[in-house]
Amino acid sequence: MRWIVWAQRKNGENWIRERGLSHEQSVTLVYLVQNPGAIQRDIARMSRTSAASVSSLLQGLERRGLVERRTEPGNERSKRVYATPAGSELVAGFDTAMTAVEETILAPLDQAERDTLRTLLSKITADLPQPAQS
Template sequence: MDQPEDLPASPLKSLRVINWAQVRAGQEWIRARGLSLQQAFVLSHLAANPGAIQRDIARATRTTAANVSGVLRGLEARELVERRFENGDERSKRVFATDAGVALIAGRDEAMAAADESILAPLTESERATLQALLDKITAGLPDPGDA
């Protein structure tokens, strides 16, 4: 829930603004490639885990197998992924990002690093170190969302 604009500034409100800028940069990068967030996530997962099965993709993307199936159909239509039968067994399909799919998402890490650098540009190196130390202190006792 957003706070009314007349309330005093708070560190957590500032962190929300920073997070929003990061999210927006990521969304713009994805949109420029004609992908949805889910499609970009699946492509990234497949680039890092070639030959994944649909159930593993669903687990990694924290969604259902049915949803992943729809995402894969869209990516297949654009020839960004392909499904292959494993050892001729039609019940067991492995999913691979194609060269075109890998090329489409290449540079994401660099783009996000550039966005982070833009956000942190007003700070000196010393201020960045202090900010990092303070954030480390705050997050030390919080669960990592990547562990969920």
């Protein structure tokens, strides 16, 4: 099991690094695709970092054209953060890459074995704490 987790993680980290992103930037980008219009406080809470760290992180993503901050009409002080189409494409590319990794890992198994594995893993994960929604 550890080897499988390691292989998935390593491939994910390599994919992110090849695109010049940090782990924190990639997590934030996924969060913004799933939660368009988040405020910086939401991002800080999700990432368990300070508002200053989030501001710096967002500046890097903005420079690359992956996110944008927009002010709310009637409230110039409140800025909402959105993934740009380029940011959304990057997240979709990561999902595609991770699906390919999963296919490579599962390649030795036929469909019946894959179904059995998924059933067993679902049984195991049913009793595990659920991750926080990113």
